[in-house]
Amino acid sequence: MATTELHERSTDHGALAAVERRARELLSREGVISDHQRLRTYECDGLAHYRVTPALVVIPEDAEQLAGVVEACAHNRVPFVARGSGTGLSGGALPHAEGVLVVTSRMRAIREVRPQDQRAVVEPGVINLDVTRAAAPHGYYYAPDPSSQQICSIGGNLAENSGGAHCLKYGFTSNHVLGAELVTPQGEIVEIGGAAPDTPGYDLLGAVVGSEGTLGVVTSATVRLVRLPEEVRTLLVGFETTDHAGAATSAIIAAGILPAAIEMMDALAIEAAEAAVHCNYPAGAGAVLVIELDGAAAEVAAEFDEVERLCRDNGSFEQRVATDPTDRALIWKGRKSAFAAVGRISPDYIVQDGVIPRTALPEVLKAIAELSESSGVRVANVFHAGDGNLHPLVLFDDSVEGAGEAAEKVSGAILDLCIGHGGSITGEHGVGVDKAKYMPRMYDEDDLDTMQLVRCAFDPDNVSNPGKIFPTPRLCGEVPGRHKGVHPLQDAGLAEVF
Amino acid sequence: MSAGTLDQTARDAVASACAQVDDAAPADAVDGVAPALVARPSSPDQVAEVLRAAAAHRLTVVPRGRGTKMTWGLPPASADLVLDLAGLDRVLDHAAGDLIVAAQAGARLRDVQDAVAGARQRLAIDETVPGASIGGTLATNVSGPRRMLVGTARDLLIGITVVRADGVRAKAGGRVVKNVAGYDLGKLLIGSYGTLAVITEALFRLHPLEDARRWVTVEVDDAGRAHEAASAVVHAQAVPTAVEVDWPAGSGGTRGTVSVLLEGRPQGVETRARTVASLLGSGAQGSEEEPAGWAAYPWGEGDVGLKLTFVLSGLGDVLGAARESGVHVRGSAGTGVLYGSVPGDDADAVGSALGRLREVCGRHQGHVVVVDGPAEVKRSVDVWGTVPGQGLMQRVKDQFDPEHRLAPGRFVGGI
Numbered sequence: 053m054a055t056t057e058l059h060e061r062s063t064d065h066g067a068l069a070a071v072e073r074r075a076r077e078l079l080s081r082e083g084v085i086s087d088h089q090r091l092r093t094y095e096c097d098g099l100a101h102y103r104v105t106p107a108l109v110v111i112p113e114d115a116e117q118l119a120g121v122v123e124a125c126a127h128n129r130v131p132f133v134a135r136g137s138g139t140g141l142s143g144g145a146l147p148h149a150e151g152v153l154v155v156t157s158r159m160r161a162i163r164e165v166r167p168q169d170q171r172a173v174v175e176p177g178v179i180n181l182d183v184t185r186a187a188a189p190h191g192y193y194y195a196p197d198p199s200s201q202q203i204c205s206i207g208g209n210l211a212e213n214s215g216g217a218h219c220l221k222y223g224f225t226s227n228h229v230l231g232a233e234l235v236t237p238q239g240e241i242v243e244i245g246g247a248a249p250d251t252p253g254y255d256l257l258g259a260v261v262g263s264e265g266t267l268g269v270v271t272s273a274t275v276r277l278v279r280l281p282e283e284v285r286t287l288l289v290g291f292e293t294t295d296h297a298g299a300a301t302s303a304i305i306a307a308g309i310l311p312a313a314i315e316m317m318d319a320l321a322i323e324a325a326e327a328a329v330h331c332n333y334p335a336g337a338g339a340v341l342v343i344e345l346d347g348a349a350a351e352v353a354a355e356f357d358e359v360e361r362l363c364r365d366n367g368s369f370e371q372r373v374a375t376d377p378t379d380r381a382l383i384w385k386g387r388k389s390a391f392a393a394v395g396r397i398s399p400d401y402i403v404q405d406g407v408i409p410r411t412a413l414p415e416v417l418k419a420i421a422e423l424s425e426s427s428g429v430r431v432a433n434v435f436h437a438g439d440g441n442l443h444p445l446v447l448f449d450d451s452v453e454g455a456g457e458a459a460e461k462v463s464g465a466i467l468d469l470c471i472g473h474g475g476s477i478t479g480e481h482g483v484g485v486d487k488a489k490y491m492p493r494m495y496d497e498d499d500l501d502t503m504q505l506v507r508c509a510f511d512p513d514n515v516s517n518p519g520k521i522f523p524t525p526r527l528c529g530e531v532p533g534r535h536k537g538v539h540p541l542q543d544a545g546l547a548e549v550f
Numbered sequence: 551m552s553a554g555t556l557d558q559t560a561r562d563a564v565a566s567a568c569a570q571v572d573d574a575a576p577a578d579a580v581d582g583v584a585p586a587l588v589a590r591p592s593s594p595d596q597v598a599e600v601l602r603a604a605a606a607h608r609l610t611v612v613p614r615g616r617g618t619k620m621t622w623g624l625p626p627a628s629a630d631l632v633l634d635l636a637g638l639d640r641v642l643d644h645a646a647g648d649l650i651v652a653a654q655a656g657a658r659l660r661d662v663q664d665a666v667a668g669a670r671q672r673l674a675i676d677e678t679v680p681g682a683s684i685g686g687t688l689a690t691n692v693s694g695p696r697r698m699l700v701g702t703a704r705d706l707l708i709g710i711t712v713v714r715a716d717g718v719r720a721k722a723g724g725r726v727v728k729n730v731a732g733y734d735l736g737k738l739l740i741g742s743y744g745t746l747a748v749i750t751e752a753l754f755r756l757h758p759l760e761d762a763r764r765w766v767t768v769e770v771d772d773a774g775r776a777h778e779a780a781s782a783v784v785h786a787q788a789v790p791t792a793v794e795v796d797w798p799a800g801s802g803g804t805r806g807t808v809s810v811l812l813e814g815r816p817q818g819v820e821t822r823a824r825t826v827a828s829l830l831g832s833g834a835q836g837s838e839e840e841p842a843g844w845a846a847y848p849w850g851e852g853d854v855g856l857k858l859t860f861v862l863s864g865l866g867d868v869l870g871a872a873r874e875s876g877v878h879v880r881g882s883a884g885t886g887v888l889y890g891s892v893p894g895d896d897a898d899a900v901g902s903a904l905g906r907l908r909e910v911c912g913r914h915q916g917h918v919v920v921v922d923g924p925a926e927v928k929r930s931v932d933v934w935g936t937v938p939g940q941g942l943m944q945r946v947k948d949q950f951d952p953e954h955r956l957a958p959g960r961f962v963g964g965i
């Protein structure tokens with residue numbers, strides 16, 4: 053696939069120089085990078101075929117430094133992009149050629165772990181898994197568990213509203229963040245939400261989580277800690293076809309069981325995982341399900357029997373149970389390494405992320421198979437079956453003329469399938485730069501315009517991660533119906549109420 | 551503007567936007583503020599028409615669902631028009647296999663529950679105010695005991711359709727539980743008290759109805775004991791659906807209760823109920839019946855209703871302060887959200903109780919809000935208190951409703 057160079061580098065070096073001067077005043081030497089060679093190491097995130105070298109990289113140590121740089125950016129109208137660990141898969145942290153990349157890798161303190169309040173307060177660069185590591189000695193953990201949890205940052209998780217295998221039962225990042233300190237695109241430091249539930253006023257945090265760095269930079273987060281379950285049982289089940297596995301999934305949900313996770317992999321994905329990590333999944337399976345039940349031991353035991361039965365009733369030919377952490381880890385290894393594993397069976401691949409209503413699964417899988425057949429492009433399917441979040445891996449060989457384009461086409465057609473079934477173009481990887489062009493297929497002009505009212509409230513000058521999410525920016529000055537002069541309520545003699 | 555001063559052209563414009571427009575009756579007053587007109591649209595299109603007409607004539611508009619919470623928040627600064635959404639009362643779509651339901655804003659929460667119960671499912675929001683609509687439930691962010699296990703509206707709403715102050719219709723989210731495409735406007739609308747846009751339709755994720763349920767309750771007579779009992783269950787692994795406290799006002803020695811709801815499979819519930827009973831301590835009793843006052847606010851007609859929030863370690867202090875201030879509190883001890891009731895006949899007493907509780911909840915990182923009460927009492931106290939991020943909230947309001955015509959003055963910071 054061709055490397056896409058976005059935003060041709062141009063003009064205003066004066067503004068940028070002013071920001072750099074300010075950054076050097078505020079930050080230590082190592083915190084400001086302007087050397088071209090070193091800048092290039094930041095040219096992409098996890099979606100490596102988009103590459104842009106930033107004009108400047110800053111790595112602040114605290115919120116004040118970060119706010120100072122953002123304020124200088126705002127003042128000089130220089131765009132900035134936040135970056136955590138750079139594992140994002142939609143180009144959300146793709147730098148701006150004339151802008152500043154604000155990296156949070158030196159803001160990694162876990163400030164508070166308060167199991168008695170079920171809260172932790174962490175800086176944005178803290179690695180997801182480290183929150184759980186800090187909480188575990190107290191019998192608690194941080195529930196959102198993206199497969200990248202060993203490397204991705206909490207700031208990035210907030211920005212993407214990241215999910216994970218267990219969000220079927222436990223929800224996404226937005227369900228586990230209660231408060232944040234935000235550096236607004238003007239460079240103010242603002243508290244939103246709080247440690248206690250239901251902070252009065254608009255749920256600004258609800259808007260910021262999932263906004264992909266377009267509403268400012270999060271410099272601290274107050275997150276919920278969840279009590280570790282008394283019992284966890286993981287079941288690996290082999291089926292002849294994805295249809296059987298899909299039917300079993302539906303039967304489990306219909307029985308009123310809410311497992312912590314139900315993950316599916318098809319034959320090609322299993323082949324890749326086998327090659328990469330030797331996970332020893334059932335031989336000859338056309339699909340496997342990884343089903344995890346957790347909770348109070350008495351409850352898990354009752355549900356478990358039923359899940360086993362429902363899988364058998366729907367044609368499973370092999371079931372393996374893991375109750376201890378080592379066996380569980382082995383089952384999960386195959387699933388969690390699936391993206392990278394595909395590298396073993398194909399030189400290049402696209403990780404797609406789309407969502408469908410779960411009941412549409414058999415139909416959509418059939419359509420994907422047909423797409424694959426007619427185009428000759430192989431597709432390995434890995435997904436969160438419980439909530440209909442598909443991760444088709446579209447395989448290609450970039451050294452073959454036109455293969456990249458063919459893969460792109462199949463990948464795009466899969467998104468159309470999702471939209472056609474009332475689903476979404478992204479369940480957890482975000483829109484970023486990659487899917488902005490698909491947004492108008494899901495939302496009409498008025499929907500997008502209304503979303504951007506939020507953008508205009510937070511970032512009227514469009515300096516915070518511009519060019520992401522929305523295909524066309526809204527001009528914030530143009531508020532329809534905005535009038536000048538006396539307010540109607542003032543007119544009516546009611547203005548003193550305000 | 552009041553009923554008398556709304557000019558004829560504005561009246562005609564609203565009347566032609568929607569089939570049913572009437573002069574307001576005394577019962578249509580919004581917390582004491584008399585509107586001129588009530589529009590009763592029967593479709594989202596008509597809602598948009600009415601709002602366009604209101605925009606053209608710069609009318610202030612207060613949305614109303616089933617009218618069960620019109621005295622919540624502050625009285626509006628002005629209400630030319632009440633936009634009554636009771637006519638948008640349909641449960642649109644229940645996809646049982648996908649565990650989702652769509653409903654119009656005027657549908658009652660109860661109607662939605664009835665529609666999904668046949669498939670042994672529920673929308674996991676407690677009906678804390680009988681007869682409440684979906685739109686009003688969202689706009690005031692109502693929650694009950696069940697929030698401990700499943701969260702609140704923000705954790706259940708997956709899609710929303712609104713009409714803006716300028717009459718433009720817009721949607722966000724969708725029909726699937728997992729979706730990160732675009733901003734989550736639904737979350738902004740939840741708890742916005744009608745000040746940002748008018749909700750016309752909402753989509754929710756559903757939960758399965760459990761086979762068995764059991765309450766385990768213990769009586770306690772001091773705040774420290776109540777805290778210990780609740781904490782023992784909260785930090786254990788029995789996965790309760792709810793941990794509630796009911797703590798009447800009164801002198802020392804007045805008894806309160808800590809109640810735990812367990813739901814699940816019959817055997818599981820049986821075993822967990824035994825565990826919970828031993829955690830709660832001697833005297834804990836199991837029951838198939840819900841305790842008195844379950845999922846109901848403690849206040850009645852004429853009382854002032856409060857919402858208190860705090861981090862979990864503050865429970866004992868908050869209960870202690872409530873009793874000393876003569877405030878009956880009840881609510882989710884397991885999440886740190888209690889509701890309080892004070893008699894509304896003495897504004898000074900309300901003010902001093904509020905001050906004391908704000909100090910204690912503030913110390914435990916929370917807030918106290920006056921939810922409901924007589925308008926004159928609400929005018930004499932700080933209803934919303936100091937809230938972080940008010941400047942940003944004002945900017946959001948200015949974008950969505952630049953002329954401040956939607957429920958003006960009902961919300962935080964005069965929004």
Ligand SMILES: Cc1cc2nc3c(=O)[nH]c(=O)nc-3n(C[C@H](O)[C@H](O)[C@H](O)COP(=O)(O)OP(=O)(O)OC[C@H]3O[C@@H](n4cnc5c(N)ncnc54)[C@H](O)[C@@H]3O)c2cc1C
Pocket residue numbers: 097098133134135136137138139140141143144145156176197198199200203204205206207208209210211212213214215216217264265266268269270271391392480481517
């Ligand atoms: C192998 C692999 C597996 C993955 N598995 C999953 C998965 O299971 N579930 C899932 O949801 N995702 C998954 N991802 C995607 C990715 O890991 C997540 O999106 C993650 O949250 C990104 O975190 P990051 O720190 O790398 O963020 P980055 O990539 O650095 O940034 C992501 C976005 O967040 C913004 N941002 C970063 N920090 C801040 C901040 N402090 N304030 C405001 N905005 C900020 C950036 O501007 C950008 O828009 C996977 C990625 C890989 C490579």
